Amino acid sequence: MSNPAPALDLVIFDCDGVLIDSERITNRVFAQMLGELGLTVSEEYMAEQFFGRSAAESVRRAEQLLGRPLPADFEERYGERSRAVLAREVTLMPGVADMLAAIELPSAVASNGLRVKMEITLRATGLLPRFGGRWFCIDDVAQGKPAPDLYLLAARTFAARPSHCVVVEDSPTGIAAGLAAGMTVIGYAAHTPAQRLLAAGAQFVLDDMAYLPALLDAVGRERALQPA
Incomplete structure (x- = not known):
């Protein structure tokens, strides 16, 4: 008799945050x-207005706030400056290293970030x-x-069933993508x-990565009881 298919195929992490x-x-x-x-904006306002957005979307929102177009080279200069600071300062979120060591599911990362930025941050954090x-x-x-494109691409790459994938997200934008x-x-x-x-729309919420392995196990057990 063949072994039953696993309850969960893949966990997909957002990257930033x-x-x-x-x-x-x-x-x-x-x-x-x-x-x-x-244009003076607080950190709280930045988090509210720009959290989870791509660089291009952030530029469009900033132009709305300014009431005029940003300089033509703004996005390029922002990319250069932010990548330089990230390479020096970026760290893992608390508990991530131990969490990744504890989970047994196949895993992937899907982010609205540009490739050049992701490579820098993934490399800098090991x-x-x-x-x-x-x-x-x-x-x-x-x-x-x-849009769900990033998460569906990750699922296709690993022949994972979307309904058997778990997304870990920290923004409403990303949650919408996972649900879609x-x-x-x-x-x-x-x-x-x-x-x-x-x-x-998040089905579960946690505030400590130490809880994620157990939560994934619980989601897997629940999924195993549902019709295929």
């Missing part, structure tokens, strides 16, 4: 550059070997989050209030 503590750094650089153009060939960025798809892909979504409330993640 889930595995890597980078968003506070990039938001700081972005706010500094907006300040140089005469995750590049861990996720070699298993990380996906906005350059890989026609549409970034909240037909996956179970766990919200990570390190920098985002848990209620905001639940309101966005």
